[in-house]
Amino acid sequence: MEILKDFGVQPILLAAQIINFIILLLVLKRFLYKPIIKVLEERKRRIETSINQSEEIQKRFDESAKKQEEILDKAREEAKNIIENAKEESNILSEQIKTENKQSIENAMKRTQDSLELEKQKMVADAHNQIVTMVASLTEKVVPKTLKEADKEKLIQEAIKEIENEN
């Protein structure tokens, strides 16, 4: 007790201070600490939720970006295929056109040749007919001058004989 006196500690005051402190502690705990802690907890919860949400969003965004990339890759692939097909088809078409043109030219040449051949045959036939007509015409002119009376008589007799034999 002397020690306490030497240090200037008064036991009753100390006890009263301790009791005050305990009371203050209890009051603070009830009216201050609990609400603050509650608020802090709430805040923590909200922060956690917010973090989770942003993680979720980021995850979805990543997924979306990935899908987009996949779609783009697919589209690029399809475009490449379309271009290749178009090239192939244009090659085939160009070959076809070349073949058709060649065939068409050959056909036209054949038709021209046939036409010329026909024309040639026609000319030959016409020339032949003209020659025959000329020969017949000349014969008709020459015969009256060369036929003798005896020949004329003979012709008439042969004509009469022919009629009688026919019937």
Place this chain on the structure above:
Amino acid sequence: MKTNKKEILKIAKKLFSSSFTNQEIDIRKVRKSIQIIKRANKRDVVTILKIYLNLMRTFLAKKTLSIESVDKLHPRYIKSLTNYFERSYKTGLTVQTQLNKALLGGLRISLGDTQWDLSISEKINQIKETVNARHN
């Protein structure tokens, strides 16, 4: 009333067949037929007359032997041909001779619708056609 074509033809044929005696044209019967035609309906007279005349022409053509030659034919040839055709067709024929230089030689004979062309010009034509046909 206008008579129809069939009736007109029938009338003309009947009048034609009644214009004969012993298969020869009887001029009196022909005159009688003409009188009958004149008495027919005015619209039909011309038609009946045309048909009657055509029938007459055809009959006469069958009875006419036409002989064409380049020069005047000797009577013995004419007689020979007339006898031959009268025998063949068992009827009398009227002979007509004609000169035709286009024949060049030989004869051309016609009796009704039938013709016998034994002229040189016809022979030349036949040769011409044969040669052309072979070549074409």
